[in-house]
Amino acid sequence: MEQSAFSLDGKVALITGGSRGIGRATAVAFAKAGADVIVTSRKISDLEEVAAEVEKHGRRSLAVAAHVGRMDQIRDLVEKVVAEFGRIDILVNNAGTSIAAMAIDVEEKAWDALMNINLKGAFFLSQAVAGIMKEKGGGTIINVSSINGFSPAVPTCTYAISKAALVMATKALAKEWADFNIRVNAVAPGAVETRLLNAIWHDKSEDEARQVKASLSESIPLKRIGEPDEIANVMIFLASGASSYVTGQTIIADGGALI
Numbered sequence: 001m002e003q004s005a006f007s008l009d010g011k012v013a014l015i016t017g018g019s020r021g022i023g024r025a026t027a028v029a030f031a032k033a034g035a036d037v038i039v040t041s042r043k044i045s046d047l048e049e050v051a052a053e054v055e056k057h058g059r060r061s062l063a064v065a066a067h068v069g070r071m072d073q074i075r076d077l078v079e080k081v082v083a084e085f086g087r088i089d090i091l092v093n094n095a096g097t098s099i100a101a102m103a104i105d106v107e108e109k110a111w112d113a114l115m116n117i118n119l120k121g122a123f124f125l126s127q128a129v130a131g132i133m134k135e136k137g138g139g140t141i142i143n144v145s146s147i148n149g150f151s152p153a154v155p156t157c158t159y160a161i162s163k164a165a166l167v168m169a170t171k172a173l174a175k176e177w178a179d180f181n182i183r184v185n186a187v188a189p190g191a192v193e194t195r196l197l198n199a200i201w202h203d204k205s206e207d208e209a210r211q212v213k214a215s216l217s218e219s220i221p222l223k224r225i226g227e228p229d230e231i232a233n234v235m236i237f238l239a240s241g242a243s244s245y246v247t248g249q250t251i252i253a254d255g256g257a258l259i
C-alpha cells in the first residue's frame with residue numbers, strides 16, 4: 001500500500017509541554033501517524049502517562065523532565081534523546097505559559113520567567129536540535145504561537161509579545177536553516193480547551209465561568225472552542241511530507257476568530 005503523505009512512519013519526534021493539553025494530543029496523534037515520541041515538561045508523573053499512551057500505539061516513547069527555560073536542562077534533554085534514539089526528526093516547541101498583568105504593572109521577574117519559557121526556550125532548544133538535524137540531513141521544527149501573537153488580549157501583553165516573537169523566529173530560522181534541509185513552521189491556535197485556557201475563568205464562580213465561556217464561543221465564527229486534537233492535526237501536516245514545500249509559515253487554527 002502507498003504511504004500517506006501525512007505519515008510519520010519511522011520518525012523521531014520531541015514535544016515540549018507534552019504532558020497535557022495540545023502537547024499531549026500531539027504526542028498521541030504523532031504516535032498514531034507512526035512516530036516514536038519523546039515528551040518533556042517539568043512533571044515526570046504526567047509525562048509517564050503520556051509515554052505509556054504512545055507505547056499503546058506500538059511506538060517507542062520516553063518521558064524526560066526538563067524546564068525548557070534552563071539552558072543546562074535543554075542540553076541534558078537533547079543529549080538524553082540522542083543517546084536513546086540516535087536522532088531527532090521533528091521538534092515541537094509547544095511548552096508555554098501566560099501571566100495576567102497589565103503592561104503598566106508587569107514586573108521584570110515575571111517578564112523574564114515568561115520569555116524564558118515561551119521564547120528563549122523555544123529558540124535555544126531549536127538551536128540544539130538543529131545541530132543534530134543538520135548532521136542527519138534535515139528535519140522539521142514546529143513552534144506553537146497563538147492568535148494573540150497577531151492580536152493581543154488584555155491583560156496578557158507579555159504573552160502576546162512572546163507569541164509574536166515566535167512568528168518571527170519561525171521565519172528567521174526557516175530562512176537560515178533551509179540550507180540544512182530543516183523546515184520551520186508554526187501553528188497559531190485560537191481558544192483551545194486546555195488548562196491554560198481554563199485559567200482565564202478559574203477565579204470565577206461556576207455560573208460566571210459558564211457565561212464567559214459561552215460568550216467566548218459566541219464570538220468565534222465556528223461558534224465553539226477548539227479541541228487539542230484539532231491543533232494536533234495541523235501539526236501532523238507541518239511535521240509530515242504533506243507540507244514538504246512549506247517553510248517559515250504560521251498556520252492559524254482558530255475557528256475563524258481572527259477574521
Ligand SMILES: NC(=O)c1ccc[n+]([C@@H]2O[C@H](COP(=O)([O-])OP(=O)(O)OC[C@H]3O[C@@H](n4cnc5c(N)ncnc54)[C@H](OP(=O)(O)O)[C@@H]3O)[C@@H](O)[C@H]2O)c1
Pocket residue numbers: 016017018019020021022023040041042043046066067068069093094095096097117144145146147188189190191192193194195196197
Ligand atoms: N489553550 C489555548 O487556548 C491556546 C491558545 C493559543 C496558544 N496556545 C499555546 O499552546 C501551547 C500549549 O498550551 P496548552 O493550552 O496545551 O496548555 P497546558 O495544558 O497548560 O500545557 C502546557 C504544557 O507546557 C508545560 N510547561 C509549562 N511550563 C514549562 C516549563 N517551564 N518547562 C517545560 N514545560 C513547561 C506544562 O507541563 P508542566 O507544567 O508539568 O511543566 C504542560 O505540559 C502553549 O504554548 C500555549 O501558549 C494555547
